[in-house]
Amino acid sequence: MHVxxxxxxxxxxxxxxxxxxxxxxxxxxxxxxxxxxxxxxLELVEEEILSRLPVKKLLQLRCxxxxxxxxxxxxxxxxxKHLRMSNILKHKHLxxxxxxxxxxxxxxxxxxxxNVYNHTVTLTQLNIPISISNHILKISSCDGILCLTLGVVGxxxxxVVLCNPSLRKYTTLPxxxxxxxxxxxxxxxxxxxxxxxxxxxxxxxSCFKDKHKVKxxxxxxxxxxxxxxxxxxxxxxxxxxxxxxxxxxxxxGTVNWLAYEVSNSSHRRVIVSxxxxxESYQKLLQPDxxxxxxxxxxxxxxxxxxxxxxxxxxVWIMKEYGNKESWTKLYNxxxxxGQNSYPRTVYISDxxxxxxxxxxLRNSKLKxxxxxxxxGNVMIPKIQHNDRLFMNPRVYVESLISLPCSY
Numbered sequence: 001m002h003v004x005x006x007x008x009x010x011x012x013x014x015x016x017x018x019x020x021x022x023x024x025x026x027x028x029x030x031x032x033x034x035x036x037x038x039x040x041x042l043e044l045v046e047e048e049i050l051s052r053l054p055v056k057k058l059l060q061l062r063c064x065x066x067x068x069x070x071x072x073x074x075x076x077x078x079x080x081k082h083l084r085m086s087n088i089l090k091h092k093h094l095x096x097x098x099x100x101x102x103x104x105x106x107x108x109x110x111x112x113x114x115n116v117y118n119h120t121v122t123l124t125q126l127n128i129p130i131s132i133s134n135h136i137l138k139i140s141s142c143d144g145i146l147c148l149t150l151g152v153v154g155x156x157x158x159x160v161v162l163c164n165p166s167l168r169k170y171t172t173l174p175x176x177x178x179x180x181x182x183x184x185x186x187x188x189x190x191x192x193x194x195x196x197x198x199x200x201x202x203x204x205x206s207c208f209k210d211k212h213k214v215k216x217x218x219x220x221x222x223x224x225x226x227x228x229x230x231x232x233x234x235x236x237x238x239x240x241x242x243x244x245x246x247x248x249x250x251x252x253g254t255v256n257w258l259a260y261e262v263s264n265s266s267h268r269r270v271i272v273s274x275x276x277x278x279e280s281y282q283k284l285l286q287p288d289x290x291x292x293x294x295x296x297x298x299x300x301x302x303x304x305x306x307x308x309x310x311x312x313x314x315v316w317i318m319k320e321y322g323n324k325e326s327w328t329k330l331y332n333x334x335x336x337x338g339q340n341s342y343p344r345t346v347y348i349s350d351x352x353x354x355x356x357x358x359x360x361l362r363n364s365k366l367k368x369x370x371x372x373x374x375x376g377n378v379m380i381p382k383i384q385h386n387d388r389l390f391m392n393p394r395v396y397v398e399s400l401i402s403l404p405c406s407y
Contacts, residue, residue, distance in 0.1 A: 055166040099389040144399025147191035183209040190248030194276040235259035285324035366390040
């Protein structure tokens with residue numbers, strides 16, 4: 001039985017907790033018998049115990065006393081400490097959506113990495129209570145906040161919904177003003193954190209019919225209620241065609257895209273980085289790769305490249321951001337049966353297990369694959385409700401970060 005915390009039953013001052021009760025919070029959310037316990041400093045309880053708890057448990061503990069409710073719901077310092085501990089303790093989840101709807105499906109990441117042979121990944125359904133009727137097209141994540149792109153397949157106007165699935169909180173961003181007046185060919189939203197100014201930002205790259213060769217860029221800073229324009233995207237597009245767009249990859253205060261540099265009627269792949277503090281661009285040098293297809297990603301807090309080559313998935317990692325010489329090939333993973341040519345690494349665990357996904361060529365269904373780099377073993381867990389066409393698998397960390405109200 002796993003005891004998670006000690007809970008105060010009476011608080012008489014700001015420096016200590018008196019008549020402290022031991023309350024065992026088990027994984028199923030039940031509480032055990034309250035027993036007497038010596039007094040503990042309040043700071044110890046708050047910083048060393050509460051900050052280590054999953055969000056679900058913390059939400060249950062808000063009713064213990066007013067100071068805990070304020071700490072859990074309103075204290076930005078505690079929120080940041082809890083986020084750090086959630087990353088350390090791996091309070092993480094896998095989330096996906098289904099093609100053609102706006103429902104999210106959630107599973108603890110630990111269930112994906114289960115050592116039980118032929119196990120099933122169980123999913124919990126999360127409905128998005130918003131008025132926009134469009135489908136979820138893209139998902140990106142930063143610090144436990146999901147940035148959902150909603151729209152219709154094939155182009156046109158896009159909408160952004162931010163979601164903290166741990167808190168079951170959602171907010172809708174205002175539409176881009178230039179989208180209201182002009183015909184939109186494509187729009188790509190990305191999301192990240194400016195650690196210098198302590199703000200989260202949504203980046204929109206838009207292509208319009210009247211200026212189809214120019215990619216206009218707008219930024220929305222959480223806490224404001226408006227979009228503002230910045231310098232146009234400096235390369236032809238974040239992909240050769242709008243239908244193949246990938247959201248930017250957030251790494252250490254930057255958002256990064258795979259773009260194409262046009263010269264002498266040829267396209268050369270480049271990595272374009274946007275610094276979220278200065279809102280300026282730079283080009284990053286990639287490793288010397290062959291012409292096989294590759295995409296960008298993030299693993300172990302580093303920028304990564306996932307390249308399909310000769311029936312293998314190569315995983316490259318940029319250990320020192322911005323330094324070409326730091327690119328290192330981490331893994332060379334054999335292809336799975338029925339794998340298409342665009343597998344994507346979703347997560348790399350501390351014990352070097354790689355979770356990647358692909359859509360099966362035979363039935364278009366999403367497959368999750370766990371590759372053990374130490375012994376070469378491959379597990380393909382079953383996915384609950386796999387009669388649906390799941391897409392956009394992402395990993396998010398539990399957090400208490402609140403969202404502003406919808407516009």
